[in-house]
Amino acid sequence: MIPDNLRYTSEHEWVRVTESGTVVFGITDYAQDALGDIVFVELPEPEAVIDGGSTCGEVESTKSVSDIYAPISGVVVARNDALADTPEVINADPYGQGWLLEVRPDDAQDVDGLLDAVAYSAITEEA
Numbered sequence: 001m002i003p004d005n006l007r008y009t010s011e012h013e014w015v016r017v018t019e020s021g022t023v024v025f026g027i028t029d030y031a032q033d034a035l036g037d038i039v040f041v042e043l044p045e046p047e048a049v050i051d052g053g054s055t056c057g058e059v060e061s062t063k064s065v066s067d068i069y070a071p072i073s074g075v076v077v078a079r080n081d082a083l084a085d086t087p088e089v090i091n092a093d094p095y096g097q098g099w100l101l102e103v104r105p106d107d108a109q110d111v112d113g114l115l116d117a118v119a120y121s122a123i124t125e126e127a
Contacts, residue, residue: 001029003095007111008120011069014095017111018102025071026080026099027059027090030124035061038087043068043079043100050076050103052110057100059090072110074103 002008007015012031016024032038040060050056050070057068079101083089090098105111115123 002117002121002124004117006095007071007114007116009069009071009114010123013069013071015071015111015114017108021105021108022077022102023072023074023105023108023111024099024102026094026101027068028120029094031066032091032094032098035059035066036063037061038090041083041087041090041100043083044076046076046078048076050074050101059087068100070103071114072103072105073107074105076101077104078102 005016008028012028013025014028018024038059038061042058044050044056050073052070052073054070055067056070059066059068080099083100092098
């Protein structure tokens with residue numbers, strides 16, 4: 001259930017590099033499952049500057065409110081505005097339609113420092 005073609009953070013975000021060099025990210029299937037039914041998502045506006053490892057939004061579920069952590073530093077190019085009306089799509093399709101932000105990275109090589117699927121899988125098995 002952990003796609004091999006993505007990178008991951010220990011805070012349960014996934015990262016995909018696009019052909020244009022931007023980075024799209026969201027929360028993992030593991031995270032959405034742990035959160036339960038997602039009812040609200042708060043995301044920064046396009047052109048906002050985010051810092052890798054810092055909070056850049058929130059996901060609210062029927063169980064709790066959790067911070068979203070920026071996997072890399074950069075400028076927000078786009079956010080998934082569809083989540084305002086249908087946040088539950090994160091539960092249904094966390095690696096597809098449930099994406100959160102698209103970011104223009106300050107340093108594209110930052111993605112290389114993130115976890116691969118095997119390393120991320122080890123974290124989820126320990127939890």
